[in-house]
Amino acid sequence: METAKYKRVMLKLSGEALASEKGYGIDFDTANTIALQIKKLVEMGVEVGAVVGGGNIWRGRSGEGMDRTTADYMGMLATCINALALQDSLEAIGVNTRVQTAIEMREIAEPYIRRRAMRHLEKGRVVIFAAGTGNPYFSTDTTAALRAAEIEAEVILLAKKVDGVYDKDPHKHEGAVKFNNLSYIEVLEKGLQVMDSTATSLCMDNQIPILVFGLDEPHNIIRAVKGENIGTLVSSNICK
Numbered sequence: 001m002e003t004a005k006y007k008r009v010m011l012k013l014s015g016e017a018l019a020s021e022k023g024y025g026i027d028f029d030t031a032n033t034i035a036l037q038i039k040k041l042v043e044m045g046v047e048v049g050a051v052v053g054g055g056n057i058w059r060g061r062s063g064e065g066m067d068r069t070t071a072d073y074m075g076m077l078a079t080c081i082n083a084l085a086l087q088d089s090l091e092a093i094g095v096n097t098r099v100q101t102a103i104e105m106r107e108i109a110e111p112y113i114r115r116r117a118m119r120h121l122e123k124g125r126v127v128i129f130a131a132g133t134g135n136p137y138f139s140t141d142t143t144a145a146l147r148a149a150e151i152e153a154e155v156i157l158l159a160k161k162v163d164g165v166y167d168k169d170p171h172k173h174e175g176a177v178k179f180n181n182l183s184y185i186e187v188l189e190k191g192l193q194v195m196d197s198t199a200t201s202l203c204m205d206n207q208i209p210i211l212v213f214g215l216d217e218p219h220n221i222i223r224a225v226k227g228e229n230i231g232t233l234v235s236s237n238i239c240k
């Protein structure tokens with residue numbers, strides 16, 4: 001039996017993580033691969049909360065010329081579509097799940113109720129948090145930070161398209177250097193593209209470590225939870 005470093009984690013998947021190479025829509029092979037990794041976590045006894053983004057369908061800032069609030073609500077609805085897709089992939093392989101949404105839509109999901117979320121987690125159900133925080137002007141990274149604090153997750157697993165945090169965009173700059181460890185303050189001061197500053201500040205204030213790693217290798221979710229040395233760890237620890 002594989003042992004996990006963490007008992008309760010918050011997995012943040014960007015919408016793009018569900019879209020695979022295409023960058024838009026939902027790629028069900030990808031969703032199924034992610035679901036299998038989550039299933040393994042549950043089998044290892046890890047309690048899993050998940051926040052999914054919506055960028056593969058809609059982002060508030062895509063709505064150029066639109067009322068910002070309306071555009072953001074459209075983004076929140078996009079996260080609900082992704083949450084249902086992930087739920088479907090998980091349930092298809094026998095993982096018990098609940099979707100909880102920050103915007104009420106009774107026919108398709110439970111409303112977000114922290115105490116109920118905690119109970120589901122204790123029972124080994126994966127709780128997928130949909131509709132972001134329910135407020136415009138926020139992101140799903142901030143949602144992950146907020147819900148992680150609320151459910152007392154030990155770490156945020158931030159699965160990205162790159163395998164960690166670099167000083168420059170590694171897709172554009174050959175000599176980009178990857179950090180193994182960073183402090184929250186360094187992320188904020190250097191303007192590194194880990195999470196938005198609201199999300200990073202929330203993690204800093206509540207001492208929630210963020211492990212940033214690449215989802216190109218899906219097994220990385222398991223490796224991250226086992227405490228293997230992958231990606232970049234953002235915490236209050238400033239050693240390199």
Ligand code: UDP
Nearest residue numbers: 015053054055060072075132133138139140
């Ligand atoms: N959003 C929002 N409030 C929230 C979370 C999300 O308004 O609390 C909207 C916002 O417009 C955002 C979109 O939902 O652009 C999709 O979320 P995000 O961009 O964080 O998705 P990701 O980049 O992770 O796919």
